[in-house]
Amino acid sequence: MMKNLAKIAIAAALLAPLPVLPSLAHHSYSMFDMNKTITLDATVVRFKWQNPHAFIEIDAASRNGPERWAIEMTSPNNLTQEGWKRTSLKPGDKIKLWIHPLRSGAKGGAYAGVRLPDGSTLGDVS
DSSP: OHHHHHHHHHHHHHHTTGGGHHHHHOOOSTTBOTTOOEEEEEEEEEEEOOSSOOEEEEEEOOTTSOEEEEEEOOOHHHHHHTTOOTTSOOTTOEEEEEEEEBTTOOSEEEEEEEEOTTSOEEEOOO
16 A cells, blocks of 8 residues: 555656646747838738637738738737737738748748728737
8 A cells, every 4th residue: 555655656746747848838939030020911811819829821912922821929818908809800801911920931920910901900010
């Protein structure tokens, strides 16, 4: 009986730090060039209002036709404080989007600001 209790205690001690691991694995914004802002004329494909980060999937206008981009945002809680709603964007909406592009050059970035179809703006559009 004592051996089993000792094994359980050791297992519990080894597993105790595991709940902390997901928070340690959370990425930073280092993959984005936060010193550079680009503007995209875009059509919303999908707006995902989810934790830990909301996302906007767009087709951005380019010389070669539309290009699919994925834009990472902050959490819905933070976005709500900035005036966002889960219904702020709908598929097909024509928007202007300001982003910090991925350093890799891939079609993605971090949200900075948006001009919505009604002409109102959210975020940093300067």
